[in-house]
Amino acid sequence: AQSVTQLDSQVPVFEEAPVELRCNYSSSVSVYLFWYVQYPNQGLQLLLKYLSGSTLVESINGFEAEFNKSQTSFHLRKPSVHISDTAEYFCAVSSSGGSNYKLTFGKGTLLTVNP
Amino acid sequence: DTEVTQTPKHLVMGMTNKKSLKCEQHMGHRAMYWYKQKAKKPPELMFVYSYEKLSINESVPSRFSPECPNSSLLNLHLHALQPEDSALYLCASSLQVWNSPLHFGNGTRLTVT
Numbered sequence: 001a002q003s004v005t006q007l008d009s010q011v012p013v014f015e016e017a018p019v020e021l022r023c024n025y026s027s028s029v030s031v032y033l034f035w036y037v038q039y040p041n042q043g044l045q046l047l048l049k050y051l052s053g054s055t056l057v058e059s060i061n062g063f064e065a066e067f068n069k070s071q072t073s074f075h076l077r078k079p080s081v082h083i084s085d086t087a088e089y090f091c092a093v094s095s096s097g098g099s100n101y102k103l104t105f106g107k108g109t110l111l112t113v114n115p
Numbered sequence: 116d117t118e119v120t121q122t123p124k125h126l127v128m129g130m131t132n133k134k135s136l137k138c139e140q141h142m143g144h145r146a147m148y149w150y151k152q153k154a155k156k157p158p159e160l161m162f163v164y165s166y167e168k169l170s171i172n173e174s175v176p177s178r179f180s181p182e183c184p185n186s187s188l189l190n191l192h193l194h195a196l197q198p199e200d201s202a203l204y205l206c207a208s209s210l211q212v213w214n215s216p217l218h219f220g221n222g223t224r225l226t227v228t
Contacts, residue, residue, distance in 0.1 A: 034216060043205050043219035090157055103217065105157035
């Protein structure tokens, strides 16, 4: 079985400050890792993904995440946040092998960026 | 703009009504999903279709009935719902089941009175 833990349910920060949203996972097989963002009254949008290759992945809006196999983590970072980054962020994992491909979500982290 | 389109955006229905939620994608994806999301919670998987066949039913009550008429369309038929079924219902699609990222629609906000 696989699971995802998002260590912080809420993260308040000031505009232009750096932010890190933490995500740890457990799985007995190789994994694919994702970060999704959900703005108010909208569906989920894929922010970035790790499938294979380089362990550092970046999105077009300045977020990045690093896959750390030894620490089973996939933390999301941004060096300088904007008010518009206020949203719910979900970390998710699916297995890349075996019979259980199901996408498992963490409980989410609400990022609130204050002026 | 999302490439997965869900209608209606909002729906209010009584416990004796019958209604349907609709989802459409034209990305050539062969896997489609229904999720239920309660406020401040992650999405919960309900159903998965692969190549228009139901492949996963997460023990969802029979008052929810999915249908996949073709590779681009996914419906969720609702009948005799309960107030606790009020939630955001999200449709998603992916190239094939699970092995590629899911693309989500903006959801249907359902209220059962």
